Amino acid sequence: MRRNSKESITAETALSYRTPLAVTETFTYKGGYEFAVCPRCHISLEREYQAFCDRCGQALDWRKYGR
């Protein structure tokens, strides 16, 4: 049944990744550059308003994100 670690995630977990999480955190570098932060894995996101996190695949909701 379990062929690799990616397939061991539960259906519930898979669904939660597809349900957008609100992006609310930002991280500011010393130079003043501000990056949005993934609400699941907390890496800085490369582009604003990208639909999914590059690293963890979490769907992102940008409606609460503002400057």
Ligand SMILES: [Zn+2]
């Ligand atoms: Zn992420």
